[in-house]
Amino acid sequence: MKKKLLVIENIRRAWLLNTTNFFVLLFIFPFYLLTPRVLTSLYFVFFTDPRGYLLVVENLPVFLIAYSLLAVSFGAFLLFRISMAVQRAFMNQIRKSFRKRGNLELIFYVVYGDCIPHLTLFFVPVMITIVLFVDLIDIDVVFRIGMVFVIFFVMIFYFTYQNLRNISRNLTKIKSLLDEENG
Amino acid sequence: MRINVWAIIANSFRVDGHVVAIFRRVISSVFPYNILVASELQFVVSLSEFEKLERALEQKTQQESGGGIRIIPPYSRVGRVLVGIYEFLRGIFVKLEKAENKHLIHGLLLGVALFISVWLFYINPTFGIIVFVFMLVYHIVSYPDSVRHVQRFFGLTIFGLVRRGTIISILEPEEIESGLSSIEFILTIFVWGLLAVFIPQNTIAIFYEVASAVLVGISSIAYYYFSSINKCWDDPTREISERDIFSYDFLVFFGLFTASLAVLYRLVPLGFHSVFGWFVVFMTYLFLSSVMAIPNFQTAVSISLRWRGISSTSDYDLLEGILS
Numbered sequence: 001m002k003k004k005l006l007v008i009e010n011i012r013r014a015w016l017l018n019t020t021n022f023f024v025l026l027f028i029f030p031f032y033l034l035t036p037r038v039l040t041s042l043y044f045v046f047f048t049d050p051r052g053y054l055l056v057v058e059n060l061p062v063f064l065i066a067y068s069l070l071a072v073s074f075g076a077f078l079l080f081r082i083s084m085a086v087q088r089a090f091m092n093q094i095r096k097s098f099r100k101r102g103n104l105e106l107i108f109y110v111v112y113g114d115c116i117p118h119l120t121l122f123f124v125p126v127m128i129t130i131v132l133f134v135d136l137i138d139i140d141v142v143f144r145i146g147m148v149f150v151i152f153f154v155m156i157f158y159f160t161y162q163n164l165r166n167i168s169r170n171l172t173k174i175k176s177l178l179d180e181e182n183g
Numbered sequence: 184m185r186i187n188v189w190a191i192i193a194n195s196f197r198v199d200g201h202v203v204a205i206f207r208r209v210i211s212s213v214f215p216y217n218i219l220v221a222s223e224l225q226f227v228v229s230l231s232e233f234e235k236l237e238r239a240l241e242q243k244t245q246q247e248s249g250g251g252i253r254i255i256p257p258y259s260r261v262g263r264v265l266v267g268i269y270e271f272l273r274g275i276f277v278k279l280e281k282a283e284n285k286h287l288i289h290g291l292l293l294g295v296a297l298f299i300s301v302w303l304f305y306i307n308p309t310f311g312i313i314v315f316v317f318m319l320v321y322h323i324v325s326y327p328d329s330v331r332h333v334q335r336f337f338g339l340t341i342f343g344l345v346r347r348g349t350i351i352s353i354l355e356p357e358e359i360e361s362g363l364s365s366i367e368f369i370l371t372i373f374v375w376g377l378l379a380v381f382i383p384q385n386t387i388a389i390f391y392e393v394a395s396a397v398l399v400g401i402s403s404i405a406y407y408y409f410s411s412i413n414k415c416w417d418d419p420t421r422e423i424s425e426r427d428i429f430s431y432d433f434l435v436f437f438g439l440f441t442a443s444l445a446v447l448y449r450l451v452p453l454g455f456h457s458v459f460g461w462f463v464v465f466m467t468y469l470f471l472s473s474v475m476a477i478p479n480f481q482t483a484v485s486i487s488l489r490w491r492g493i494s495s496t497s498d499y500d501l502l503e504g505i506l507s
Contacts, residue, residue: 015347018472022348025465026374032461090347103490105353108476108483112351115475124468131460148460152328152467156474 010113011106015090016083017113017120019097023082027075028128030067115163123159286364289326290371293318298375298382301391306382335365350405350469351476353483356416359398363409374439377446393426393450400443400466407436408473415481419488440470 093105130151134144243492258266279288296318304311323329339362340350356363376395382388410432415421451459 004320019348032457104487111482112479
């Protein structure tokens with residue numbers, strides 16, 4: 001029973017975490033827009049009256065808090081509905097692919113679900129934090145972007161390398177288990 | 184000295200002249216447009232004279248320089264280089280003529296046409312639009328599959344991204360091949376947009392550059408994923424190791440991905456660098472989720488084939504037991 005639950009949990013994680021990552025990145029996009037630099041650049045496009053611009057910039061923390069409350073309340077409800085719809089689509093797809101391709105897709109999601117939480121729970125928050133932190137530092141734009149690129153690409157190589165190492169180790173273990181079962 | 188075929192036949196079969204005369208009349212009636220001229224039908228030359236002719240020819244050959252064999256002189260250094268270039272270009276054209284590379288040729292030509300029309304737009308907007316519309320219509324008419332390629336590309340990448348939150352999909356080899364050709368088509372069209380830095384900047388050029396950078400970034404990730412899972416199907420028992428990330432394919436498409444981000448960075452307006460930072464986060468997440476799926480897919484193919492092999496073996500043993 002525990003093994004079956006683990007298999008189902010891995011498949012669920014593999015499917016849902018990608019969808020969650022994508023929509024969460026969309027939801028946090030306004031945080032990147034509501035910064036003084038961006039608002040200053042948008043001034044000449046959207047603000048005809050300097051008083052309107054000053055009103056927004058001075059009350060920026062209020063706008064940020066309002067948006068974050070909206071995201072955690074209405075956004076959570078919306079994400080829940082999206083995940084229910086995605087779950088139904090996922091079950092239909094698994095049923096169809098099982099008829100067509102056997103157990104290939106199930107095995108893929110079980111194995112993928114083992115490694116995707118590392119990407120979601122560690123890499124994505126670290127990337128977001130680094131980008132926001134680098135934006136605050138008052139250095140030349142070239143160095144800022146260069147820092148972001150270097151850190152990201154080091155992390156890309158690290159994650160890919162780690163994943164490949166885990167997979168090759170686990171694969172040897174899985175194959176030996178299969179060989180034991182089948183004599 | 185004339186060689187007489189009839190004399191050879193007469194001597195070979197030891198027939199007399201009377202019989203050969205009848206034979207000659209029969210042949211002349213059968214072949215009205217005769218192969219042999221009538222005046223040459225003579226019993227003049229014997230077989231020994233044929234041998235004399237052969238000896239004379241041998242003597243003549245030995246008197247020739249090089250014993251009658253003409254040695255072709257080797258190429259000079261310049262000649263070798265030119266021949267090498269010719270063979271190289273000929274090899275390229277032979278490959279391009281194959282049906283499986285048709286989409287690459289059309290993609291490259293459409294990409295160059297698009298690049299030229301954007302540049303012409305800067306010189307004369309009306310002329311640029313006319314050239315663009317003409318080239319587009321011509322390419323669609325000459326290669327109608329281009330519409331299907333565009334549809335398949337957006338279905339696999341952009342709509343797949345909205346539906347599943349990732350580019351990853353589990354596909355059969357035939358589906359992968361058709362997907363790969365569509366991605367190659369889009370990549371060969373828009374890779375020229377990365378060179379749009381040399382075009383004088385205007386609205387259309389900036390729009391073209393942004394669209395090219397985004398599409399090249401997404402298609403480079405998709406191409407690496409699809410080509411890697413194709414290799415998984417080709418060799419399901421392949422041993423995966425961490426050294427695979429240092430393959431030539433990975434480095435080339437990583438380079439394209441970096442180039443597209445670098446082109447976008449150039450175009451980011453002052454103050455919007457946090458927005459560009461969000462875009463970098465989004466694209467690297469896509470890149471990583473696709474790259475991490477490849478060894479998992481290899482594992483899944485390997486294990487599912489192993490299971491199929493084990494169940495086939497047990498079915499075979501059962502069948503053998505029944506039949507024996």
